[in-house]
Amino acid sequence: MRKGYVEVLVDRCKGCEMCIPACPRGLMTFPMKTLNKAGYFIAEFEDPEEQCPACKMCAIACPDAAIVVYKRVKEPAGGAK
Ligand code: SF4
Ligand code: SF4
Numbered sequence: 001m002r003k004g005y006v007e008v009l010v011d012r013c014k015g016c017e018m019c020i021p022a023c024p025r026g027l028m029t030f031p032m033k034t035l036n037k038a039g040y041f042i043a044e045f046e047d048p049e050e051q052c053p054a055c056k057m058c059a060i061a062c063p064d065a066a067i068v069v070y071k072r073v074k075e076p077a078g079g080a081k
Contacts, residue, residue, distance in 0.1 A: 004054025005070045006045035012066035015040035022061030025051050043067075 006027070013036060019028045020043065032041045043066075045052075054071035 001072070002047075002050040002052070003072050004052035006047075006052060006058060007068045007070070008043050008045060009066045009068065010034070010036045010042055011038065012064050013040060013042040014038075014064055014066075015042060016063065017043065018061045018063060019043050019058040019067060022057045024055065024057060027052055028058050 015030070017030050020030055022028070027045060027047045029044050029046050030041065031044055034042050034044070036042050045058075054069050056069045059065075059067040059069050
């Protein structure tokens with residue numbers, strides 16, 4: 001089950017690539033396929049095997065606060081009511 005998910009805030013990203021080496025699992029990529037409104041290619045999150053533990057290293061490395069990390073929280077025993 002997926003633990004973490006990363007959203008790159010497209011129009012905040014300046015394409016500096018700082019998040020790429022910051023990810024210990026190599027899940028941040030720079031495919032140079034999407035331009036934002038300001039004309040920068042943007043970083044992308046690619047995690048087909050659902051390996052991201054939501055460690056936030058990518059977000060910490062981003063100088064433009066362009067990365068939001070979501071972490072799955074466990075449901076309480078018995079499930080939601
Ligand atoms: S949260 Fe951690 S593992 Fe997930 S993409 Fe960011 S740096 Fe990589
Ligand atoms: S570190 Fe932030 S601004 Fe730089 S490429 Fe990654 S998401 Fe974009």
